[in-house]
Amino acid sequence: MKFVCLGYIEAGKFENLSESERNTMVDRCFDYDDVLRRNRHFAGGEALQPASTAVTLRYQGGKVTVTDGPYAETKEQIGGILILEANDLDHAIALMSKHPGVRSGPFEIRPAADLSEMIRESEVRRTKK
Numbered sequence: 001m002k003f004v005c006l007g008y009i010e011a012g013k014f015e016n017l018s019e020s021e022r023n024t025m026v027d028r029c030f031d032y033d034d035v036l037r038r039n040r041h042f043a044g045g046e047a048l049q050p051a052s053t054a055v056t057l058r059y060q061g062g063k064v065t066v067t068d069g070p071y072a073e074t075k076e077q078i079g080g081i082l083i084l085e086a087n088d089l090d091h092a093i094a095l096m097s098k099h100p101g102v103r104s105g106p107f108e109i110r111p112a113a114d115l116s117e118m119i120r121e122s123e124v125r126r127t128k129k
Contacts, residue, residue: 002043002112003084003092008076009105011051028100036084041095045082076105083112 014022036042056067080101086092092109096102 001086001088001092003086003089004110004112005045005082005084005092005096006078006108006110007080007082007101007105008108009079010076013104014079025100025104032099033082036095041085043083043085045080047080048078051077079105084109 014025017025033042033045051069054069056069058065058067082096082099084092084095086095089109089111096107096109099107101107
């Protein structure tokens with residue numbers, strides 16, 4: 001079962017750490033990511049650039065509008081995502097509870113939706129057109 005783990009961090013927190021503190025945090029996170037990989041729990045992940053680089057798309061009035069910034073204005077911003085392979089939510093919680101990134105900000109864990117049946121049905125409809 002796949003879980004999407006969204007790591008949040010207060011804006012500027014990472015940048016305001018000393019170089020030594022940043023390196024320690026990064027190394028601990030990557031060490032644990034390697035443990036997840038070895039045990040086949042790491043299915044993917046990426047760090048994100050700052051929220052100031054984000055845009056939000058909305059469909060309004062028959063067209064797509066683009067606005068600067070993230071969808072929500074909050075103190076904490078999504079810093080990255082990790083795709084986790086786990087047996088169930090309890091297992092995902094146990095794995096992510098050990099991740100050093102949790103010390104920097106909260107992680108939201110959500111089960112990934114299995115769209116395989118929806119995709120198959122859509123493919124059938126689209127091939128009939």
